[in-house]
Amino acid sequence: MASPYVTFSREQWRGLRASTPLTISDEELACLQGLNEKLSLTEVADIYLPLSRLLNLHVGATQELYQATHTFLGNLEKKVPFIIGIAGSVAVGKSTTARILQTLLSRWPNHPKVDLVTTDGFLYPNRILEERGLMKRKGFPESYNTRRLVSFLSDVKSGVSEVAAPVYSHLVYDIVPDEWQIVREPDILIVEGLNVLQTPLDENQRRLTEVFVSDFFDFSIYVDAQEDLIKKWYIDRFKLLRQTAFSDPASYFKRYASLSDTEATQVATSIWNEINGINLRKNILPTRGRARLILEKGEDHMIQKVKLRRL
Numbered sequence: 302m303a304s305p306y307v308t309f310s311r312e313q314w315r316g317l318r319a320s321t322p323l324t325i326s327d328e329e330l331a332c333l334q335g336l337n338e339k340l341s342l343t344e345v346a347d348i349y350l351p352l353s354r355l356l357n358l359h360v361g362a363t364q365e366l367y368q369a370t371h372t373f374l375g376n377l378e379k380k381v382p383f384i385i386g387i388a389g390s391v392a393v394g395k396s397t398t399a400r401i402l403q404t405l406l407s408r409w410p411n412h413p414k415v416d417l418v419t420t421d422g423f424l425y426p427n428r429i430l431e432e433r434g435l436m437k438r439k440g441f442p443e444s445y446n447t448r449r450l451v452s453f454l455s456d457v458k459s460g461v462s463e464v465a466a467p468v469y470s471h472l473v474y475d476i477v478p479d480e481w482q483i484v485r486e487p488d489i490l491i492v493e494g495l496n497v498l499q500t501p502l503d504e505n506q507r508r509l510t511e512v513f514v515s516d517f518f519d520f521s522i523y524v525d526a527q528e529d530l531i532k533k534w535y536i537d538r539f540k541l542l543r544q545t546a547f548s549d550p551a552s553y554f555k556r557y558a559s560l561s562d563t564e565a566t567q568v569a570t571s572i573w574n575e576i577n578g579i580n581l582r583k584n585i586l587p588t589r590g591r592a593r594l595i596l597e598k599g600e601d602h603m604i605q606k607v608k609l610r611r612l
């Protein structure tokens with residue numbers, strides 16, 4: 302079967318930077334560096350700037366299509382947000398990618414307001430996960446309230462002026478009761494989470510929802526890497542969290558703060574082997590081919606290939 306994707310090597314993709322009219326100031330670079338001190342600025346210039354241009358062209362074309370439709374219909378409905386989904390394994394770099402794109406996309410004059418929502422807010426609270434025996438299945442399709450996520454996206458895409466998303470705390474390891482992220486008519490909404498390209502089934506093997514999360518996307522990105530690299534990034538992040546989040550007295554994982562390097566590697570390896578690795582192979586990787594664009598990472602999170610689906 303012929304591939305529906307056009308593949309760009311790193312060099313070819315970098316070459317497309319020439320068609321990106323915006324450059325990036327030192328101040329903005331410093332702001333991006335604040336998102337992730339390990340992020341290479343060459344990577345921003347070579348990979349993420351051309352990507353922001355591609356997305357800008359897509360948003361512009363969609364805005365024009367709206368305009369044309371409304372001229373045809375003779376009414377003036379307000380425009381609705383352009384929605385971008387970002388999928389991929391735990392620890393592959395979805396949140397970092399999402400935050401880079403949020404910053405870069407907000408610099409374009411025709412779409413300055415870019416909001417970001419992560420799907421962890423749509424996990425069931427621990428109370429329900431415990432009842433259902435799913436505490437070791439966080440991130441698996443059945444751990445999410447997918448109907449609620451679909452209804453949230455449906456409201457955003459219908460132009461509802463204020464839509465509330467529930468909030469998850471990695472520190473407390475649970476949904477925060479009575480805390481909401483309010484999405485107020487952004488130009489672009491980025492929805493990031495490992496489940497965003499999934500098409501879950503109910504216990505009778507029927508579609509769980511009439512429409513899927515990805516039906517609301519105008520564009521989708523899958524962040525990809527070999528599992529051995531992702532596993533390493535997961536373990537590295539876990540070790541780093543000992544000095545940061547885990548040492549907070551409010552942390553659900555405060556017992557991990559005092560682990561030695563060897564112990565931390567063992568704990569993170571077993572969480573990977575028992576939860577995140579299984580989820581990647583069973584539920585996440587099979588959705589890769591549904592993405593419009595695939596970012597393929599190698600060592601040190603450097604993008605090696607970009608695959609763009611022909612329309």
Ligand SMILES: Nc1ncnc2c1ncn2[C@@H]1O[C@H](COP(=O)(O)OP(=O)(O)O)[C@@H](O)[C@H]1O
Nearest residue numbers: 339340390391392393394395396397534538602
């Ligand atoms: N582009 C990047 N360059 C360098 N490090 C990165 C990059 N993207 C992610 N990382 C690092 O990899 C780890 C996982 O990234 P994160 O964005 O938290 O992943 P996810 O949201 O997929 O779980 C973090 O330690 C992060 O600092």
Ligand SMILES: CC(C)(COP(=O)(O)O)[C@@H](O)C(=O)NCCC(=O)O
Nearest residue numbers: 391419420421439440493494495576
């Ligand atoms: C919260 C997550 C399920 C990811 O959520 P997402 O925003 O991708 O929906 C994941 O980061 C997680 O906590 N997994 C549980 C196993 C672990 O501690 O790695």
